[in-house]
Amino acid sequence: MNPTSVTLETLRQRTRAFINDEVIPREDASLAHDFVAQNRVIHALRQQAREAGVIGPGIPRELGGLGLSFRDRAVILEESGRSVLGPHALQAGPPDETNILMLDRLCTGTQRTRYLEPLAAGSATxxxxxxxxxxxxxxxxxxxxxxxxxxxxxxxxxxxxxxxxxxxxxxxxxxxxxxxxxxxxxxxxxxxxxxxxxxxxxxxxxxxxxxxxxxxxxxxxxxxxxxxxxxDGFAHAQLRLEPARLTHCMRFIGAARRALEIAERYVSGRESFGKPLGQHQNVQTLIADSHIDLYASRTMTFDVATRMDAGVSVKHESSMAKVFVSEAVGRVVDRAVQMTGAFGISGDSMLSVLYREVRPFRIFDGASEVHRSAIAQRVLKQYAQSPASSSGVFNIAKP
Ligand SMILES: Cc1cc2nc3c(=O)[nH]c(=O)nc-3n(C[C@H](O)[C@H](O)[C@H](O)COP(=O)(O)OP(=O)(O)OC[C@H]3O[C@@H](n4cnc5c(N)ncnc54)[C@H](O)[C@@H]3O)c2cc1C
CATH class of the missing domain: 2.40.110.10 (Butyryl-CoA Dehydrogenase, subunit A, domain 2)
Structure with missing residues (x-):
């Protein structure tokens, strides 16, 4: 935790309360794709977030944010991701959050004043x-x-x-x-x-x-x-790509968790064949597998975040985490939709919105197939200098 006056757990609780009490009630299907209406709501929420002390978890402190480490940010961004409005309400949403990180590293003095500072203050996008x-x-x-x-x-x-x-x-x-x-x-x-x-x-x-x-x-x-x-454009872009990948994981874990919470509430109340849905073993499997997916996703995200804080290269690990998390959150939201039956695909809950929001994560920031290919190529590179014939692979002892 950074030298702020609150502990990470306090900040997490504050963020959770803010998302539950102020942000989720403002979720309204009519806001979807309505840029003007969204802007109005987001600006109001940002003011409230500032007053609640939860604004800008990833924005450097000298630019007015909380300046959290990646590891601490993982906890807060997961909470923010429980609402589709949450990351933007906290000024922790893409693409501004990661653009701020890149601009902070690359800007000239004039660019800093003209672009970075207004972006960090939330007066520009x-x-x-x-x-x-x-x-x-x-x-x-x-x-x-x-x-x-x-x-x-x-x-x-x-x-x-x-x-x-x-x-x-x-x-x-x-x-x-x-x-x-x-x-x-x-x-x-x-x-x-x-x-x-x-x-x-x-x-x-x-x-x-x-x-x-x-x-x-x-x-x-x-x-x-x-x-x-x-x-040097491609080299500079790396400054934002790895953080972008990782913060997307953090927010989408929150989105998947919200979907699962909705489903868990549903299966606890709704009944079929004489008992709550949650008492059916197949439904329990869907819940358990989802928690396993979230636990693994969180663990990988925390590990990559810790490495990033230590300044260690995370090219390989962030690829693996991105592939796993993007697919795991898809599975979790899909199971949540399944558990809630027709309700899950309706516009009566946020589930259908969450379902649509998580799907593209397997494509942007590198499609799963591209990452898998890069992961395997990195692994196989070490064998390129030692052909199988000279490495003992074929020297299997005969019985
Ligand atoms: C929701 C969303 C937001 C986005 N936001 C931005 C943004 O703000 N700025 C921006 O610049 N871009 C953005 N993008 C674009 C994103 O970066 C690209 O979609 C991504 O890089 C893939 O490029 P493509 O869509 O052209 O897919 P293509 O390159 O046409 O690939 C299509 C598919 O082919 C397969 N494929 C491709 N290469 C390989 C390979 N080597 N091995 C195996 N399979 C392969 C994969 O399955 C891939 O999904 C966004 C995309 C989405 C969906």
Missing amino acids: SCFAMTEPPPGAGSDPAMLQTRAVRRNGKWVIDGRKWFISGALGADFAIVMAQTESGPTMFIVDTDTPGYRTVRVIDALDGFISSHCELSFESCTVGDDAVLGQVG
């Missing part, structure tokens, strides 16, 4: 624009098509991005573009001529943060828009 429609960058970032070329001492950006979360209403975008010297990140104000929000993409998820398609047509910015070093 941002998005991170990397993915492109085919044939551009998706799972393979090397397929980057968006170009930034030098013209008259400026950078001229042309290209297309899609599935850019939080782009609707964002004040600035962090845009990955290819330059002669390699991939480079640019901070682009969204009112820059040539920057255009083409559409909000109709998606399975996105109750609170919709995804947009963006176009850049001769969108011209100065050298002061370069974030970090020209040509």
Whole structure:
């Protein structure tokens, strides 16, 4: 725990109370995809969160947040994730939270004042624009098509991005573009001529943060828009990718837990064949397997968080945690829907919303298949220098 005046457990209890008493009651199906209405609610909740002392768990203390370690953040973000409004109410939601971390490491003094400080204060919002429609960058970032070329001492950006979360209403975008010297990140104000929000993409998820398609047509910015070093865009992006992956795990564990809580309450009250649903052994299996999934998810997340706090490389472990947690939370929410029957797929509870929100986690921040491939390749690399014929694999003693 950081040198704040409260213990982690006190902060957890405060956050839980805030989510239960203030945030969950504001969940309303009519808020879904309604950017204006959401903004109004989120701003009001943030004010309350500030007063309750729970705002900005991951924002550095010098920027007005609680500056929690990753390990402590795991506990608080899980609580926030119990509501679809929770992470944003606490200013702990994507993409701003991880953009803050990256900007804090890379910003010049001027960029700090102009972008980072308003973002951390909650008076500005941002998005991170990397993915492109085919044939551009998706799972393979090397397929980057968006170009930034030098013209008259400026950078001229042309290209297309899609599935850019939080782009609707964002004040600035962090845009990955290819330059002669390699991939480079640019901070682009969204009112820059040539920057255009083409559409909000109709998606399975996105109750609170919709995804947009963006176009850049001769969108011209100065050298002061370069974030970090020209040509180092992919290396810089790593600063946000691992924290983003991990904080998504934290929040989605909370979402899955909420779904399970709803289901547990349901099976304790509803009856079939003369007894509460929860007394049927097959239902008990669904509950037990879900708790096992959550326990394993939490344990992996805590371990990666502890390593990150220690400054140890977590490339391998964060991949494994991301794959496991994204699939485990899907299983948990799916079982919760199953246990609640028709009610679970209706709009009468948040279950159907949670079901839709967790599904894309197996795709963004690296699809499961891509991570599995990277995990196996890293493992197999050590054998590349020693072919099986010379390593004793085939020297099995004959009977
Ligand atoms: C909800 C959501 C929010 C997002 N937010 C953002 C955002 O804010 N900013 C941003 O830049 N992007 C964002 N994205 C995009 C996300 O980063 C991409 O969806 C992701 O990188 C995968 O790229 P793709 O969708 O083009 O899939 P593709 O590259 O077309 O891959 C499709 C599928 O092919 C399989 N596949 C691909 N490569 C391999 C491989 N090597 N081995 C085996 N199988 C493989 C996987 O099953 C994969 O799901 C978001 C996506 C979603 C769903």
